[in-house]
Amino acid sequence: MQKTEIVIAGDTPGIEWRLPVLRFAGKDPSAPKTYIQAALHAGELPGVAALHFFIPVLEQAEGNGEILGDITIVPKANPIGAAQYLYGALQGRFEQGGRVNFNRDFPLAPLSEREALTSQPHTRLATDQLKRHLLSMAIAADVVLDLHCDDESVIYAYLHQDFWPAATDLAESFGLHSVFLSDGTSSAFEDAVTHAWRNADLGHRKNWYDDRISLTMEFRGQRDVHADMAKTDAEGIMSFLRRRGVVAGAPSRNEPFSGAVAGLDYVQMVNAPVGGTVLFEKDVGEKVKSGERLAVIVNVPGDPSRDVVIASPVDGDIVTRVQHRFVRPTDNLMKIASRELSRTPRKPGGGLED
Ligand SMILES: [Zn+2]
Structure with missing residues (x-):
């Protein structure tokens, strides 16, 4: 393993950010490269917890001569966000200076312009430099895993619809509950990667998506950070890389997948019609029928006649739930994967939420 740091100049004199990057060299140049x-x-x-356990396992595999394809790992991809505290709470989703989601506004560039992504850093703000470095490393690979989590959630993944059903091996490696298929139109990291690949010479490939994958993994909810779970997820990463021929050997995890597979227009965003205190009656992972009660919003405490019952708009699988218990009108309460077109239009830019 080789460890380096990318140094990103801050937006004001005297500030710089350091981004550790780990590299494992593969011994087979024709094996898929991974980021x-x-x-x-x-x-x-x-x-982060999963990678904490995965990296030593990978070092062991390296010692055994099992690494076939080059692997690049950035265990904590956002030092800028990690330093943003407001009133004692970490604000890691939006950049405070520009209010832009750290996982939006990635440059949409063809693969041939990879070198230019990180040129002239002095002309760019730090967050833009960070995004360009991350994207530039990712698009040089064939297998790209962007590890996130949702509020409260089952384990699920977002990926471009063209990767399905070839990516059933992903679901089997991680024991996925659901898969959301995107049309690649957003400026999220995962879609910026496929944009570069879709706008590139095919080379030896018949289709742009052959032997490739770029995905956003939602490793359950914000508070699902535990050693046991992280070790299982680390095993999931290793099993997937073994299946894809990045690491030699047989995968240890193989969980048949029978979960929901929903295009983004088939994911029901159940939003709060009024503000108040949410009393959930259903949890993530449960199946619901149309009209079934999901939650009650207490609008006027002490006056049950003002309670607002939230019913499911469809038959489906509850994939996520908001982590807060006080909501404003329009706030998202749940995402439900269904077989019916969503009644809530998607946000401009192609994603489900800001
Ligand atoms: Zn995220």
Whole structure:
């Protein structure tokens, strides 16, 4: 393993950010190259915990001569976000200066412009430099894992619809509960990677997506950071890399997948119609029928006649739930994977939420 640091100049004199990068050299140049990062949203730590256990296992595999394809790992991808505290709380999702989501506004560039992504750093703000470094490492790979988590959530992944069903091996390696298929139109990291690949010479490939994958892994919820879970997830990463021929050997995890597979337009965003205190009646991982009660919002405490019952708009699987218990009108309460087109239009830019 080789460890280096990318140094990113801050926006004001005297500030710089350091981004540790780990590299494992593969012995087979024809094997897929892999890029893995965690905590692009700086407060989402299940992926960091998984990599904490995965990296020593990978070093062991390196010692055994099992690493076939080059592997690059950025265990904590966002030092800028990790330093943003406001009133004692970490603000790791949006950049405070520009209010932009750290996982949006990635440059959409063809693969041939990879070198230019990181040129002229002095002309760019630190967050833009960070995004360009991450993207430049990722698009040089064939297998790209961006490790996130949701609020309260089952384990699920976002990936471009063209990767499915070939990516069933991903679901089997991690024991995924659901898969959300995107159309690649957003400026999120995962979509910026596929944008570069979709705008590149095919080379030896018949289709742009052959032998490739770029995905956003949602490693459950914000508080699902535990050693046991992280070790299981580390085993999931290793099993997937073995299946893809990046590391030699047989995968240790193989969990048949029978979960929901929903295009983003089939994910129901259940939003709060009024503000108040949420009393959930259903949990993530449960199946619901249309009209079934999901939650009650207490709008006027002490006056049950003002309670607002939230019913499921569809038959489906509850994938996520908001972690806060006080909500404003329009706040998202749940994401439900269904077989019906969503009644809530997607946000401009192609994603489900800001
Ligand atoms: Zn995230």
